[in-house]
Amino acid sequence: MSTLSWNCRGLGNHRIVQALRSTVEKEVPILVFLMETKIPRKQQHKMKEIQNSIGFTQGLIVPSEGQSGGLALLWKPETFVNIKGYSKWFIDAEVICGNVQGSWRFTGFYGQPDTSKREETWQILESFGHSNVLPWLCIGDYNEILRARYTWSRHFENGDSVWARLDRALANEEWMRKFANARVVHISTIESDHCMLCLQWGHDTRNRMNTRKLFRFEAMWLRDPRCPEVVSDAWERGLSLSSGFPIHNCLHSCREALKRWNKLEFGHVGRRISALQAHLQRLEQQSELHGEDI
Known part of the structure; x- marks a missing residue:
């Protein structure tokens, strides 16, 4: 099983959508969390078209404010998701598994880009932590830098490069015990300056049968x-x-x-x-x- 998180920097670009579709087909995630979709409310029909094209017809969409921001949490009909809350900074949900794994909490998070206001979004996560009773996974673009593998890069004409770790997945001890073999895979793309984060755990559920390719x-x-x-x-x-x-x-x-x-x-x-x-x-x-x- 897996979840996919990506600061896609705008779904209006068909190459972005193509890269997303290709990764979804390869990784077969149960949840897809997207940030900076840049699709406003009046263009939500485009979001529905994208959902249909990747096969994730269910979801919660937070429209962008003009060409800024925008979140989406997508899943397939066979995945049971109960939305607990959302804003332009997060989508909070309970994922209900039909097996012995039971339920767990998923929070897709997008940190405030304005450093002077970033504390506001961190307070949101702090309040979630105080009230949480479930195994909890929080994934997204925190807009904070850690000394770890880089997930964001920018290159300049003079040859200089800047690398930073902005995207990451965090989980509490209960979630880690439940999914002890979980690992994060960074997927580089040429379409966005952010890597995709694919969090994988459990057995490989991808269909590797020798079926005829479409x-x-x-x-x-x-x-x-x-x-x-x-x-x-x-x-x-x-x-x-x-x-x-x-x-x-x-x-x-x-x-x-x-x-x-x-x-x-x-x-x-x-x-x-x-x-x-x-x-x-x-x-x-x-x-x-x-x-x-x-």
Whole structure:
């Protein structure tokens, strides 16, 4: 099982949404907590479209104030979540497990960016702690710096870099005893200057069965002038088959032809992207040795 937390810096960018969808498919979290969605109340239909695209149709959305802030806690219908409270700084909930693990508390937290007012949001967490009786996990962007692995970076034209730990997951002793093998994985992206935090625990619930991968039509194919010819020839081959349904034959022929053409002309784009992201993460880890500790 896992939860995903990300200061995405705006869901209006389709590349941000694509990165989120890709990580959700890979990590299969039960909860997704997003900060700085930058989606105001009048554009909440966009948030619903994003939820549907990643398969997390349930959730609580805190709209942004213009192009500033905005929170979202998302989950799937099979996950039972009871919202306890929320504001522009947090979403507090009880997660109800249907197994022997019982219930636990989840707080998605976004610290006040204004340092002069940051104490206000820390007081919120302090009040939660005084009243809490459940195993408790608190995850998010605290906008506070700790001496630990960096989760935020900024690079300047003169070659200087600043690295800081702003995003983190905290849990009380009860939660740690319940999920003793929990670990935090930092997922680097080129779409945001914040890493995603993936908190993993328990057995690996990701489906690793050898099922046929879903075929997806790549938009980049349309930019290649050879694409119409590939589709046209494949469609004709499908029509020439004497058995089966013509439309099924044509679609199957097009799918297989496009897959072969993509492999020959473009290679495995998904694997290349994954390899580049892994390389980026290694470079960031190496750069930490030269980053400015602030």
